Amino acid sequence: MRNIQHNHVCGVVPSHILTRVAEHTEDEASGTARATLEHMRELATGRAATLIERPTAAAAPASARSRKRRHVFDAQYTFRLPGKLAMSENKPRSTDVEVQEAYEGSGATYDFLYDVYGLKSIDGRGMRLDSTVHYGTSFENALWTGRQMVYGHGDGRIFTRFTASVDVIAHELTHGVTQYAAALGYHGQTGALNEHLSDAIGIMVKQYLLGQNANESDWLIGAEILGPAVKGVAVRSMAAPGTAYDDPILGRDPQPSHMRD
């Protein structure tokens, strides 16, 4: 397996949204957004304990390359990765909803990549899909670290649990596909292409799972992760970019709908 070290971190909630939350709320909500932004910066610069304790690469033996293998860990509200193993193909089903959703969502992504593209896991070589839930106390993001998936809880008001949207799970796992296939960066044009691929695969995984065609799809990214305190329908709208939310806290969705913008 190619050993690619990535310190870039894409969270499904971009920093401009978290900055808005930090600046337009008070007390707990503001503190939570600030703490999330600071932790994202630590992850990006490799200062977080998390990246020092990276799990060992989960390369598959040749015999297992076309089998779906998932491990879901529970960080038990710490920032330590990967945490305690909570569910796998060889373990009884967990009763924890976030564990279940991380497991099912990574499975749906695996199935789509394999059934539609013949891709054996995200590296094409049967890599085990590792996820950690209950990351931190109210961490407001979901992200791919370069090795595994990480999911926060959200604060329950502005963001709910980040495992709730399968397109968010598939978006982040697709950063893994891009990392192994093309190693696109996270800045400028390549960054935009990287993000777009993740949104496109993300929504297709949801459509595939629900048996929807293009007309039936809502084309929304993160429709289930916005909390009750936010006026909006999702983090991004692929059908109508720039209309996902218009809210006193988050501001207006700035997503451009055309290259000229």
Ligand SMILES: [Zn+2]
């Ligand atoms: Zn992304």
